[in-house]
Amino acid sequence: MKIVIIGNGLAGTLAAKALREEDKQAEIEIYAEEKYLYYPRPNLIEFISGSLPHDRLFAFPERWYGQQRIDVRLATPVRRVLPDARQVETTDGQRVAYDALLLANGASSFIPPIRGADKKGVFSLRTLDHALDILERLRDHARAAVIGGGLLGLEVARALKSRGAEVEVVEALPYLLPRQLDPRGGAILKTEMEKRGIRVRVGVATEEILGDDEARGIRFKTGDEIAAETIIIAAGVRPNLKLAQETGLPTDRGVLVNEHLETNKEGIFAAGDGVQYKGLVYGIIPASFEQARTAAANILGHKVKYEGTVPSITLKVVGIHLTSIGQVNPDGREFEELRFERPEEGVYKKVVLKDGAAVGAIWLGTKSGVNGITRAVVQKANIDKWKNELFSETFDFSLL
Amino acid sequence: MEKYECTACGYLYDPGVGDPENGIAPGTAFEDLPEDWVCPQCGVGKEFFQKI
């Protein structure tokens, strides 16, 4: 059996690892667009901040791939899939036959239509090459701005700051982390970021990146301007859909798969940031990981179901603890929201209930109880009778 | 022995369980994991882990 994987990000690489654990015989080949072996993308943040050296970026050493007989072809992207012939074609014209194919070609940064976004000094951050370009620019352009106050935007801002840059984050929506927080939580987080020397503006839509060929600042729709020569756009990601579409696979916002992570073409599976499952495109590691393992099992013929993933994130900004899990901004009368705050200490907690069961939570500014509440949300535990004690620092979550 | 969580992906290292697939026996404390041990779920290094 020959298995071809497109993409050597987390999904492609960890699917290969799972395949090899189960099947010592199969031929496993990965075709990769990037010229580097697999590195976890969160490492790029630490690389930019200066705390992780280049040689420690990679998850597995080169010899590991040899030992595992996982054949990775770097800088050899696939340009076409020929499903009837069960072949892929690389950009250098080779045709490679497969018995099973895994699309793990992921997602790319989304660049909104901002005038001047193509100027020198404007970047996005998805790959190691992007990180290298940013560091190069930063050496003599240390005034930086980050467009987008989501998770990636805040973490990049902190990393740039650690490198010695002056940083301002600008967010178009009225509060930070619009997907993981609510307005009150966002406001408390803004103060915490500012305490750490990172300027934050919310509710400002970018109209234009100023400068001749090189970026020198941002103008907002309000007419206000700020100065910055290094600008990072962190406005979310979009699945890489071209290959799937040209292969005739059904797509919507992502590649559509069934609960076995199989597309509508026999033998073609998909996993990771490019996938849409039951209406959701997750874009996070835990989901990509579970999909990769489930797809691997199904490729080998074990009918294993993907059950979906409860989204959970932790912000990695030194000194700020934030976990957001499940539905935190519910819409509808069947939901109940409980809140607790101590803004002077940067603490904000919120739990969302549906019929007495925990379905979402925000835990900002404190670590105690975070695992308990995470577990409660994952298990949709009934917390109705603990409403009054839940936010106490000493609440015993094992009662749930 | 204390449990540690990967802040990148949420993987939980439980010393009671270890990480046998990657050669780590049950009973291995987080501090005693080799320096080149990586998160079995996403591949980041030990410095991404937080005690819980």
Ligand SMILES: Cc1cc2nc3c(=O)[nH]c(=O)nc-3n(C[C@H](O)[C@H](O)[C@H](O)COP(=O)(O)OP(=O)(O)OC[C@H]3O[C@@H](n4cnc5c(N)ncnc54)[C@H](O)[C@@H]3O)c2cc1C
């Ligand atoms: C800086 C940063 C920090 C992050 N931090 C976190 C975090 O803390 N927690 C979290 O849960 N998530 C985080 N994420 C998101 C996480 O990295 C993604 O969920 C994960 O990378 C998804 O893996 P993937 O393999 O599906 O896709 P990708 O990582 O996008 O990998 C897909 C690969 O396929 C390649 N490819 C594309 N087209 C082709 C082709 N035609 N032929 C061959 N190869 C191709 C691409 O070049 C790429 O290397 C972060 C992302 C970034 C950028």
